[in-house]
Amino acid sequence: MDRPEISLSLAPELHVFVPAKRRSGFGPVRTDGVSTLGHVVESIGVPLTEVGRLVVDGREVQTGHIPAAGEAVTVHGVVRPQPLPGPARFLLDIHLGTLVRRLRLLGIDAGYENPDIGDAALAARSAAEQRVMLSRDRGLLRRRELWAGAYIYSHRPAEQLRDVLSRFAPPLAPWTRCTACNGLLRDAEKTAVQERIEHGTEHSYDAFAQCEDCGQVYWRGAHHARLDEIVAGALREFGGPQGQHAA
Known part of the structure; x- marks a missing residue:
């Protein structure tokens, strides 16, 4: 037949x-x-x-x-911006390490698994935590247990970031999350973080922030201008409140 x-x-x-x-x-x-x-x-x-x-x-x-x-x-x-049934929370696979740091830099809740825990565990975490799975792995995005997912079309981090921001329009709150672990940052007194900062930094900087989860300390280092450029570009194109400036 x-x-x-x-x-x-x-x-x-x-x-x-x-x-x-x-x-x-x-x-x-x-x-x-x-x-x-x-x-x-x-x-x-x-x-x-x-x-x-x-x-x-x-x-x-x-x-x-x-x-x-x-x-x-x-x-x-899909329509852009794509509506979600809950807050814009993301989960990224091991191949998107630069993108996850840039999302966190903008204050976006972005989970990450390193080392690779496998597709089944990633999909289960997406479902349990109601996170949008971001990946370039089509097989992973076909898993039925995913809460939601999105394919990352580009290999270039700058284009990847624009893609996610234009697709989901998450609220931006720069300088409020730890780029290492995704925890929230709080202002910190120099005396409270002196043992955790590089030698000589206490003489050059006065404004510090510290992650509430992992204790990582942030300040306006030499790399700050490059990060400022990423933040300014995102705010200019996609909007969002300006947050604290510790990095």
Whole structure:
């Protein structure tokens, strides 16, 4: 018995997930008559985390729709900013270490696992803590237990940061989180942190902050200008309250 055929078209931003020769259009796609539309879309390489509206013959359907022969399917990308059912909290895999530090620099709650704990454990943590899983691993993003997920499209940290900020529009509160552990920072007296700072730093700086969780101490070091540039760029493009300036 012949398998049903449907026609399928993808939003331009989803073309990255399919072979170049098919990006101009899929034309007929054979289905087995029982698999859901969500399964069909995943089978061609597109993670459902990146899928917005699904339109079949002009009407919107859910991922559980069973495609019938002759149907014309249009797969849209996610809307930006993408609404979340809870606070914008993230979890990043081991390959996104620079991105996690930049998110924390902006005061965004960003969890991170290093060393790699495996896809199953990452997905379980995403679900338990209601965090959006950020990854370039399509297999990880296909795990059903994820609370939510998002594919990181670029290899470049600056582009990765812009992608997350434009997609989820999280509130920004720069200089309020520890870039090492994600804990919250508090102002600290020089005398209270003197044993934890580099020799000579106490003579050069007066403003300090300390992580409430790991005790890491921050001050305006030589690297501060580079971090200030990242913060200023994010605030200029995406907005948010200006926080404390310890780094």
